[in-house]
Amino acid sequence: MMRRLLPPLLSGSLFGAGLALGGMTDPARVRGFLDIFGDWDPTLAFVMGGAVIVMAIAWRFREHMAHPLFAEKFSLPDRSDLTGRLIGGSALFGVGWGIAGLCPGPGIAALVIEPASAAIFVVSMLAGMFLVRLVEGSA
Amino acid sequence: MIAGFTLSAFPDAAPMNGLFGGILIGLAAALMLLGAGRIAGVSGIAARATGISDSGMSKSSAWMFLIGLPVGAAIVAFASGGMEPSFASPVFLIVAGLLVGVGTRLGSGCTSGHGVCGVSRLSQRSIVATLTFMAAGIATVALMNAAGLEVLP
Numbered sequence: 001m002m003r004r005l006l007p008p009l010l011s012g013s014l015f016g017a018g019l020a021l022g023g024m025t026d027p028a029r030v031r032g033f034l035d036i037f038g039d040w041d042p043t044l045a046f047v048m049g050g051a052v053i054v055m056a057i058a059w060r061f062r063e064h065m066a067h068p069l070f071a072e073k074f075s076l077p078d079r080s081d082l083t084g085r086l087i088g089g090s091a092l093f094g095v096g097w098g099i100a101g102l103c104p105g106p107g108i109a110a111l112v113i114e115p116a117s118a119a120i121f122v123v124s125m126l127a128g129m130f131l132v133r134l135v136e137g138s139a
Numbered sequence: 140m141i142a143g144f145t146l147s148a149f150p151d152a153a154p155m156n157g158l159f160g161g162i163l164i165g166l167a168a169a170l171m172l173l174g175a176g177r178i179a180g181v182s183g184i185a186a187r188a189t190g191i192s193d194s195g196m197s198k199s200s201a202w203m204f205l206i207g208l209p210v211g212a213a214i215v216a217f218a219s220g221g222m223e224p225s226f227a228s229p230v231f232l233i234v235a236g237l238l239v240g241v242g243t244r245l246g247s248g249c250t251s252g253h254g255v256c257g258v259s260r261l262s263q264r265s266i267v268a269t270l271t272f273m274a275a276g277i278a279t280v281a282l283m284n285a286a287g288l289e290v291l292p
Contacts, residue, residue: 007174008200012207014167015179015251019208020215022160023153026224028291032151034273034280042149043157048254050161051168055259058169068176075176075196077247080263089245090253090268094275096238099283099290100227103250104243105181107236108205109212110226117226121236128240129182129191 007070016109022047025110027101034098168256175200180252181208182243191244225291246272 023029023043032041067073097103102110102121110118146152171179177196186192188201195201216222227235243249246268248257253272257265283290 004197005199005203007170008196008203009207009210011167011170011174011179012204013211013214014163014170014207015181015204016208016211016213017215018160018163018165018167018211020160020212020219020222021163022157024160025212025222027226028224029153031280031291034276035284036277037281038284039151040149041152042146043152043154046152046154046157047161047164048258050158051165051255052161052259054162054165055168055172055255058165058172059260061169061173065173068172069174071174071176073176076172076178077257077262077264082264082267085245086247086264086268087271089242089247090271091242091246091275092238093242093246093249094272095279096235096240096242097250097272098276098279099238100231100235101291102226102232102235103181103239104185105208105249105251107239108181108185109208110224112209112213113216113222114224114226117229117232120229120232121226121239124233124236125240125243126185126189126191128237128242129186129189129244130240131237132241132244133191 003070015105018047018051019106019109020113022050024106025113029101030103030106031098031101034101164251164255165259168251171204172256178252178256179204180248180256181205182239182249183247183252186244227290231290242272 019025029043033044107121146154168179171177184201184204187195188205253265253268258269
Protein backbone atom coordinates (compact mmCIF):
# COMPACT_ATOMS: atom_id res chain seq x y z
CA MET A 1 0.00 0.00 0.00
CA MET A 2 2.65 2.51 1.08
CA ARG A 3 4.90 1.31 -1.72
CA ARG A 4 2.12 2.17 -4.14
CA LEU A 5 0.90 5.44 -2.65
CA LEU A 6 4.12 7.02 -1.41
CA PRO A 7 5.68 7.70 -4.86
CA PRO A 8 2.71 9.74 -6.16
CA LEU A 9 2.50 11.66 -2.86
CA LEU A 10 6.23 12.40 -2.98
CA SER A 11 6.02 13.31 -6.65
CA GLY A 12 3.09 15.68 -6.03
CA SER A 13 4.87 17.28 -3.07
CA LEU A 14 8.08 17.84 -5.03
CA PHE A 15 6.00 19.21 -7.87
CA GLY A 16 4.12 21.62 -5.61
CA ALA A 17 7.34 22.74 -3.92
CA GLY A 18 8.91 23.39 -7.33
CA LEU A 19 5.91 25.40 -8.49
CA ALA A 20 5.95 27.59 -5.37
CA LEU A 21 9.74 28.03 -5.39
CA GLY A 22 9.70 28.90 -9.08
CA GLY A 23 7.05 31.55 -8.49
CA MET A 24 4.42 29.75 -10.53
CA THR A 25 1.82 30.05 -7.76
CA ASP A 26 2.04 33.82 -8.31
CA PRO A 27 -0.24 34.73 -11.24
CA ALA A 28 1.72 37.96 -11.75
CA ARG A 29 4.85 35.93 -12.60
CA VAL A 30 3.00 33.78 -15.09
CA ARG A 31 1.22 36.70 -16.75
CA GLY A 32 4.52 38.58 -16.69
CA PHE A 33 6.06 35.78 -18.77
CA LEU A 34 3.20 35.88 -21.27
CA ASP A 35 3.46 39.70 -21.48
CA ILE A 36 6.25 39.66 -24.09
CA PHE A 37 5.14 43.00 -25.54
CA GLY A 38 5.20 44.69 -22.14
CA ASP A 39 7.24 44.30 -18.97
CA TRP A 40 8.49 40.76 -19.73
CA ASP A 41 9.41 38.45 -16.83
CA PRO A 42 11.45 35.48 -18.13
CA THR A 43 11.28 33.49 -14.85
CA LEU A 44 8.87 30.88 -16.28
CA ALA A 45 11.38 30.07 -19.01
CA PHE A 46 13.89 29.07 -16.32
CA VAL A 47 11.25 26.91 -14.61
CA MET A 48 10.35 25.16 -17.85
CA GLY A 49 14.00 24.85 -18.83
CA GLY A 50 15.03 23.28 -15.52
CA ALA A 51 12.13 20.83 -15.60
CA VAL A 52 12.61 19.87 -19.24
CA ILE A 53 16.36 19.23 -18.79
CA VAL A 54 15.78 16.90 -15.83
CA MET A 55 12.98 15.09 -17.64
CA ALA A 56 15.01 14.72 -20.83
CA ILE A 57 17.55 12.79 -18.75
CA ALA A 58 14.75 10.73 -17.16
CA TRP A 59 13.48 9.72 -20.62
CA ARG A 60 16.99 8.40 -21.41
CA PHE A 61 16.96 6.32 -18.22
CA ARG A 62 13.55 4.96 -19.15
CA GLU A 63 14.99 3.51 -22.36
CA HIS A 64 17.16 1.19 -20.26
CA MET A 65 14.40 0.05 -17.90
CA ALA A 66 12.23 -3.00 -18.56
CA HIS A 67 9.62 -1.77 -16.10
CA PRO A 68 9.16 1.13 -13.63
CA LEU A 69 10.60 0.84 -10.13
CA PHE A 70 7.24 0.52 -8.36
CA ALA A 71 4.89 -0.69 -11.09
CA GLU A 72 4.65 -3.60 -13.49
CA LYS A 73 4.76 -1.66 -16.73
CA PHE A 74 5.06 1.75 -18.32
CA SER A 75 1.70 3.27 -19.29
CA LEU A 76 2.60 6.17 -21.55
CA PRO A 77 0.84 8.08 -24.33
CA ASP A 78 1.88 6.88 -27.78
CA ARG A 79 -0.16 9.07 -30.12
CA SER A 80 1.57 11.29 -32.65
CA ASP A 81 -1.38 12.58 -34.71
CA LEU A 82 -2.01 16.31 -34.80
CA THR A 83 -5.73 16.97 -34.56
CA GLY A 84 -7.98 20.01 -34.51
CA ARG A 85 -9.07 18.89 -31.09
CA LEU A 86 -5.50 18.99 -29.76
CA ILE A 87 -4.80 22.43 -31.22
CA GLY A 88 -8.22 23.95 -30.47
CA GLY A 89 -8.18 22.61 -26.92
CA SER A 90 -4.68 23.89 -26.32
CA ALA A 91 -5.69 27.31 -27.65
CA LEU A 92 -8.67 27.48 -25.26
CA PHE A 93 -6.41 26.41 -22.42
CA GLY A 94 -3.92 29.14 -23.35
CA VAL A 95 -6.62 31.81 -23.31
CA GLY A 96 -7.70 30.74 -19.82
CA TRP A 97 -4.07 30.57 -18.71
CA GLY A 98 -3.52 34.12 -19.94
CA ILE A 99 -6.65 35.54 -18.34
CA ALA A 100 -5.89 34.51 -14.75
CA GLY A 101 -2.23 33.47 -14.89
CA LEU A 102 -3.07 30.02 -13.56
CA CYS A 103 -2.80 26.53 -15.02
CA PRO A 104 -3.95 23.31 -13.30
CA GLY A 105 -0.84 22.59 -11.15
CA PRO A 106 -0.37 26.07 -9.70
CA GLY A 107 -4.14 26.45 -9.25
CA ILE A 108 -4.27 23.34 -7.04
CA ALA A 109 -0.99 24.14 -5.26
CA ALA A 110 -2.27 27.66 -4.50
CA LEU A 111 -5.13 26.19 -2.45
CA VAL A 112 -2.85 26.64 0.57
CA ILE A 113 -1.57 30.08 -0.48
CA GLU A 114 -4.78 31.89 -1.41
CA PRO A 115 -7.51 29.32 -0.63
CA ALA A 116 -10.63 31.25 -1.65
CA SER A 117 -9.33 32.43 -5.04
CA ALA A 118 -7.64 29.13 -5.86
CA ALA A 119 -10.79 27.19 -4.96
CA ILE A 120 -12.90 29.28 -7.34
CA PHE A 121 -10.42 28.55 -10.12
CA VAL A 122 -10.11 24.83 -9.36
CA VAL A 123 -13.87 24.25 -9.07
CA SER A 124 -14.45 26.13 -12.35
CA MET A 125 -11.70 24.08 -13.99
CA LEU A 126 -13.27 20.81 -12.85
CA ALA A 127 -16.65 22.08 -14.08
CA GLY A 128 -15.09 22.73 -17.49
CA MET A 129 -13.59 19.25 -17.55
CA PHE A 130 -16.93 17.74 -16.55
CA LEU A 131 -18.65 19.72 -19.29
CA VAL A 132 -16.43 18.06 -21.92
CA ARG A 133 -17.30 14.66 -20.53
CA LEU A 134 -21.01 15.51 -20.50
CA VAL A 135 -20.96 16.62 -24.12
CA GLU A 136 -18.79 13.76 -25.35
CA GLY A 137 -20.07 10.97 -23.19
CA SER A 138 -17.69 8.93 -21.07
CA ALA A 139 -14.04 9.46 -21.92
CA MET B 140 14.56 33.30 -1.74
CA ILE B 141 17.66 31.81 -3.33
CA ALA B 142 20.49 34.22 -3.91
CA GLY B 143 22.64 33.96 -7.00
CA PHE B 144 22.50 35.53 -10.38
CA THR B 145 19.93 38.02 -11.51
CA LEU B 146 19.25 39.32 -14.98
CA SER B 147 20.22 42.95 -15.37
CA ALA B 148 17.77 43.46 -18.22
CA PHE B 149 14.95 41.97 -16.12
CA PRO B 150 15.49 43.04 -12.51
CA ASP B 151 12.13 41.59 -11.38
CA ALA B 152 12.87 38.10 -12.70
CA ALA B 153 13.94 35.34 -10.29
CA PRO B 154 16.06 33.10 -12.52
CA MET B 155 17.68 31.08 -9.72
CA ASN B 156 14.40 30.37 -7.95
CA GLY B 157 12.93 29.53 -11.34
CA LEU B 158 15.72 27.14 -12.25
CA PHE B 159 15.69 25.34 -8.90
CA GLY B 160 11.90 25.23 -8.90
CA GLY B 161 12.02 23.79 -12.39
CA ILE B 162 14.54 21.15 -11.35
CA LEU B 163 12.22 20.10 -8.50
CA ILE B 164 9.34 19.85 -10.97
CA GLY B 165 11.55 17.78 -13.28
CA LEU B 166 12.49 15.45 -10.41
CA ALA B 167 8.81 15.10 -9.50
CA ALA B 168 7.92 14.17 -13.08
CA ALA B 169 10.95 11.84 -13.28
CA LEU B 170 9.81 10.04 -10.13
CA MET B 171 6.35 9.60 -11.63
CA LEU B 172 7.84 8.29 -14.89
CA LEU B 173 10.56 6.01 -13.56
CA GLY B 174 8.71 5.04 -10.37
CA ALA B 175 5.12 4.60 -11.49
CA GLY B 176 5.62 4.46 -15.27
CA ARG B 177 3.25 7.36 -15.85
CA ILE B 178 3.13 10.96 -17.04
CA ALA B 179 2.90 13.64 -14.32
CA GLY B 180 0.23 15.63 -16.13
CA VAL B 181 -1.75 17.60 -13.59
CA SER B 182 -4.90 18.15 -15.67
CA GLY B 183 -5.20 14.45 -16.49
CA ILE B 184 -4.51 13.45 -12.89
CA ALA B 185 -7.13 15.92 -11.61
CA ALA B 186 -9.68 14.50 -14.04
CA ARG B 187 -8.78 10.97 -12.97
CA ALA B 188 -9.04 11.73 -9.23
CA THR B 189 -12.48 13.30 -9.60
CA GLY B 190 -13.80 10.51 -11.80
CA ILE B 191 -14.14 12.79 -14.83
CA SER B 192 -11.69 10.53 -16.64
CA ASP B 193 -11.56 6.75 -16.33
CA SER B 194 -8.11 6.25 -17.78
CA GLY B 195 -4.72 6.67 -16.17
CA MET B 196 -3.28 5.80 -12.79
CA SER B 197 -5.34 4.42 -9.92
CA LYS B 198 -7.75 6.85 -8.31
CA SER B 199 -5.88 6.63 -5.00
CA SER B 200 -2.54 7.42 -6.67
CA ALA B 201 -4.14 10.39 -8.43
CA TRP B 202 -5.42 11.74 -5.11
CA MET B 203 -2.01 11.25 -3.48
CA PHE B 204 -0.36 13.29 -6.22
CA LEU B 205 -2.98 16.06 -6.03
CA ILE B 206 -2.75 16.27 -2.22
CA GLY B 207 1.02 16.55 -2.56
CA LEU B 208 0.78 19.73 -4.66
CA PRO B 209 -0.49 22.05 -1.87
CA VAL B 210 1.62 20.17 0.70
CA GLY B 211 4.80 20.93 -1.22
CA ALA B 212 3.73 24.50 -1.89
CA ALA B 213 2.93 25.00 1.80
CA ILE B 214 6.40 23.83 2.83
CA VAL B 215 8.05 26.32 0.48
CA ALA B 216 5.66 29.12 1.48
CA PHE B 217 6.39 28.44 5.15
CA ALA B 218 10.15 28.22 4.62
CA SER B 219 10.18 31.48 2.69
CA GLY B 220 8.22 33.32 5.35
CA GLY B 221 4.84 33.40 3.62
CA MET B 222 3.62 34.26 0.15
CA GLU B 223 0.91 36.78 -0.65
CA PRO B 224 0.47 36.89 -4.39
CA SER B 225 -2.46 38.73 -5.96
CA PHE B 226 -5.13 36.71 -7.70
CA ALA B 227 -7.71 37.75 -10.27
CA SER B 228 -11.24 38.61 -9.19
CA PRO B 229 -13.85 35.82 -9.08
CA VAL B 230 -15.36 36.56 -12.50
CA PHE B 231 -11.97 36.25 -14.20
CA LEU B 232 -11.12 33.15 -12.15
CA ILE B 233 -14.37 31.45 -13.19
CA VAL B 234 -13.99 32.25 -16.89
CA ALA B 235 -10.32 31.25 -16.81
CA GLY B 236 -11.03 28.04 -14.88
CA LEU B 237 -13.76 26.96 -17.30
CA LEU B 238 -11.49 27.60 -20.31
CA VAL B 239 -8.59 25.76 -18.68
CA GLY B 240 -10.82 22.81 -17.81
CA VAL B 241 -12.42 22.50 -21.25
CA GLY B 242 -9.16 23.21 -23.06
CA THR B 243 -7.01 20.73 -21.18
CA ARG B 244 -9.52 17.91 -21.69
CA LEU B 245 -9.86 18.61 -25.42
CA GLY B 246 -6.12 19.19 -25.76
CA SER B 247 -5.21 16.13 -23.65
CA GLY B 248 -2.92 18.01 -21.30
CA CYS B 249 -1.54 21.19 -19.86
CA THR B 250 1.77 22.84 -18.96
CA SER B 251 2.99 19.78 -17.04
CA GLY B 252 1.92 16.89 -19.26
CA HIS B 253 2.61 18.57 -22.61
CA GLY B 254 4.99 21.37 -21.61
CA VAL B 255 7.34 19.42 -19.35
CA CYS B 256 6.84 15.68 -19.94
CA GLY B 257 5.94 15.75 -23.63
CA VAL B 258 8.36 18.44 -24.81
CA SER B 259 11.27 16.71 -23.03
CA ARG B 260 10.30 13.49 -24.86
CA LEU B 261 10.17 15.45 -28.15
CA SER B 262 6.55 14.38 -28.65
CA GLN B 263 5.20 16.05 -31.76
CA ARG B 264 1.75 16.46 -30.23
CA SER B 265 3.13 18.02 -27.05
CA ILE B 266 5.40 20.45 -28.89
CA VAL B 267 2.47 21.65 -31.02
CA ALA B 268 0.19 21.86 -27.97
CA THR B 269 2.80 23.83 -25.99
CA LEU B 270 3.46 26.28 -28.82
CA THR B 271 -0.30 26.71 -29.19
CA PHE B 272 -1.13 27.43 -25.56
CA MET B 273 1.91 29.71 -25.22
CA ALA B 274 0.84 31.69 -28.28
CA ALA B 275 -2.77 31.84 -27.06
CA GLY B 276 -1.66 32.99 -23.62
CA ILE B 277 0.63 35.66 -25.06
CA ALA B 278 -2.13 36.91 -27.37
CA THR B 279 -4.66 36.94 -24.52
CA VAL B 280 -2.45 39.01 -22.22
CA ALA B 281 -1.56 41.38 -25.07
CA LEU B 282 -5.21 41.90 -26.02
CA MET B 283 -6.30 42.39 -22.42
CA ASN B 284 -3.52 44.93 -21.88
CA ALA B 285 -4.47 46.71 -25.09
CA ALA B 286 -8.08 46.85 -23.90
CA GLY B 287 -6.96 48.20 -20.54
CA LEU B 288 -8.30 45.19 -18.63
CA GLU B 289 -6.46 45.04 -15.31
CA VAL B 290 -6.74 41.50 -13.92
CA LEU B 291 -4.40 41.50 -10.95
CA PRO B 292 -4.73 44.23 -8.32
